Amino acid sequence: MRKIYFICILFICNDILAQKKDKLYPVTVYEKAWQEKNSDARLKIIKTIWLDDSTFEDPSASIKGIVAFNNVITEFYKKFPDAKLTAGAKVVKDNYVSWDWKIQDAKNNLIMTGRDFARLNGKGQVAKIIGFWDSGAILSEADILKNLEADHFKLVSKYVESLFKTRDFNVMATLIEEGAIYNQAEELPYGGTYKGFEEWKKMFAKATEFFDVEIEKEPVYFSDASKNEVIIYFTIKCKSKKSGKTLSMPISEHFDLKDGKITGIRPFYFDTKQFVEFLKSRK
Structure with a gap:
């Protein structure tokens, strides 16, 4: 009986881990989009997880749609052409994922840090991203x-x-x-x-x-x-x-x-x- 109970618990844990992994997939793709500097290649990535009514908001932008989001990243690299983005561990709760991130230049000087919150639609796509900046860590222009x-x-x-x-x-x-x-x-x-x-x-x-x-x-x-x-x-x-x-x-x-x-x-x-x-x- 104990053996059967243990096996059931194991299946439940594996199922939970699989669900968590699936939820992280659109976030992983989202991060890949931010790391791609070629606009055309990046647009193809974005289309796999972004919808026409998906939204992105942070202190620099408030937009809706695939092309608009691609333009946000294009403008970012115009300002920070040598930027390197690093993301921290993800916290998953229901259809929400949050994580810390930082941006450094080519010499590893810190440009800014912040935290993102993503709302997923349960179908492997992003419904909404809200980004918060740590103003104390942001370099002046x-x-x-x-x-x-x-x-x-x-x-x-x-x-x-x-x-x-x-x-x-x-x-x-x-x-x-x-x-x-x-x-x-x-x-x-x-x-x-x-x-x-x-x-x-x-x-x-x-x-x-x-x-x-x-x-x-x-x-x-x-x-x-x-x-x-x-x-x-x-x-x-x-x-x-x-x-x-x-x-x-x-x-x-x-x-x-x-x-x-x-x-x-x-x-x-x-x-x-x-x-x-x-x-x-x-x-």
Whole structure:
């Protein structure tokens, strides 16, 4: 009799655990949606657990529907492109699930924390999400931009080091977005528009046919983190391979950035005409 009683209890416990697991499925998918940065891929995920009358509310938004919820996440990643979301243990009661979460940047600096409450419809879908923020843990917009600016400086300075000092193209390749654009002044012997790092390397190789270069004065960095761009000002010292002459030239480079990668570079020479004449001159 005891054995039969124990088996019944075991079946009941397993059934309860199975029900709890099933209830967590839409929440698990919901978290996957938040971690997906590609809008089209994320929309497909959302459609599996979200309905046209499902709602989402937090201090930043109050929306209904599938597309509207996808847009909420899109706007989030525009503001926090390197954000990492981590969720805590789930508490399940009837058709409600709650859990704590935190958001960190690429350097693991805390951006914000909070708690979500989900109401499920019992059919593997989310009926409603309400999110609460811990205002004491939320970084100010100025702090967020400051952290992003520091990441931008680090990225560009690593590129400068790889190009001008270590000459390490393997490291440089990890910094460049696929299809990134490099625009050189058309007047230069290696001028033109180059797309993708393989084309960049050809441009760099062609440039080395004309001169050797080193940094004479270290770069000064300027940034507008809200626009994902960095501008640097520095002085290069070049030695012509045709004439053997040397020339110091101030130069500015404009970097476009996205998701921790360089997507475009445009250099500006202080006197492009003088630089072209220097490269073409002979002894």
